[in-house]
Amino acid sequence: MTRRIALVVNPTSGKGLGARVAPVVRARLESAGLSVDTYETTCAEDVGRISADVIGSGADAVTLVGGDGTIHLGAQVLAKSGMPFGVVPAGTGNDFARGVGIPLKDPAAAADLIIAGNTRSVDLAVAEGEFITTVVAGGFDSLVNKRANAMSWPKGNSRYTVATLAELRTFSPLEYIVTVDGEVIETKAMLVAVGTGPTYGGGLQICAGAEIDDGVLDVTIIEPVSRLTLLQLFPKLSKGTHVGHPAVRALRGRSVRIESPGITAYADGEPLGPLPVDVTIAPGALTVFA
Numbered sequence: 001m002t003r004r005i006a007l008v009v010n011p012t013s014g015k016g017l018g019a020r021v022a023p024v025v026r027a028r029l030e031s032a033g034l035s036v037d038t039y040e041t042t043c044a045e046d047v048g049r050i051s052a053d054v055i056g057s058g059a060d061a062v063t064l065v066g067g068d069g070t071i072h073l074g075a076q077v078l079a080k081s082g083m084p085f086g087v088v089p090a091g092t093g094n095d096f097a098r099g100v101g102i103p104l105k106d107p108a109a110a111a112d113l114i115i116a117g118n119t120r121s122v123d124l125a126v127a128e129g130e131f132i133t134t135v136v137a138g139g140f141d142s143l144v145n146k147r148a149n150a151m152s153w154p155k156g157n158s159r160y161t162v163a164t165l166a167e168l169r170t171f172s173p174l175e176y177i178v179t180v181d182g183e184v185i186e187t188k189a190m191l192v193a194v195g196t197g198p199t200y201g202g203g204l205q206i207c208a209g210a211e212i213d214d215g216v217l218d219v220t221i222i223e224p225v226s227r228l229t230l231l232q233l234f235p236k237l238s239k240g241t242h243v244g245h246p247a248v249r250a251l252r253g254r255s256v257r258i259e260s261p262g263i264t265a266y267a268d269g270e271p272l273g274p275l276p277v278d279v280t281i282a283p284g285a286l287t288v289f290a
């Protein structure tokens with residue numbers, strides 16, 4: 001029987017990349033004999049609403065074309081639905097796709113995973129009543145995000161570099177209480193991150209080594225370092241060469257509470273809410289073509 005795929009496209013992802021790759025994906029799926037219904041979202045709410053409609057419509061699978069924000073929105077209804085979904089990375093970060101191993105810059109190759117039809121179950125984190133598909137973090141990075149979001153110039157990724165340098169001038173380590181499976185750690189730190197997958201921020205391996213299907217959360221505490229060392233650590237995060245640095249503490253657990261006064265937690269690249277935040281794990285909650 002012909003497989004029916006609902007292609008849910010965020011045309012704004014990756015500054016318009018979503019709109020550009022959708023026809024490529026559609027053509028690839030149709031050339032393999034799949035039947036494709038395309039739905040373009042017009043706002044954030046559309047992603048969940050359309051995904052929910054599709055789950056009830058008798059389609060065989062959903063495919064989301066977008067970045068981590070789009071996956072986050074779709075995951076809220078796809079989780080635990082049993083509906084397999086494909087991802088065609090079209091955002092700026094694409095950290096969920098990176099964790100699953102989906103090709104990031106080749107939409108046709110991403111579509112081929114849906115055509116092949118092999119799926120795997122992946123874990124989600126749960127915090128503030130939401131499913132989180134990558135990393136929850138709060139600390140120095142939150143302050144950089146907040147500063148960058150308030151800046152109108154420069155555009156693009158250099159805004160984060162400018163915001164990082166500006167934040168570094170005044171930043172001092174924060175007081176945290178981090179509780180991992182009941183073990184209480186009181187410490188000063190630069191930031192604390194909890195992830196199901198290894199990366200955030202477009203490939204920074206903040207939870208290096210995290211496996212997306214191992215049923216546990218990976219916790220990273222970056223302990224106080226000099227401003228210069230912090231600046232040196234960030235490029236290392238891209239390569240994962242920070243692992244083993246004495247200031248980088250790694251833990252694992254199934255429930256994690258992060259507390260630090262005045263700090264906002266970010267999840268899947270968006271503000272989640274002020275700390276404290278409790279994070280738990282929903283093992284195997286999503287079924288992904290991979």
Ligand SMILES: Nc1ncnc2c1ncn2[C@@H]1O[C@H](COP(=O)(O)OP(=O)(O)OP(=O)(O)O)[C@@H](O)[C@H]1O
Pocket residue numbers: 009010011012013014015041042043044045046047066067068069070071090091092093094095269
């Ligand atoms: N038409 C739309 N459909 C869906 N979401 C939209 C739309 N317009 C704006 N948005 C907003 O776009 C946000 C970001 O989308 P997405 O994450 O897919 O792209 P990105 O920000 O370019 O990539 P990344 O999150 O990987 O860095 C969503 O969280 C949503 O709030």
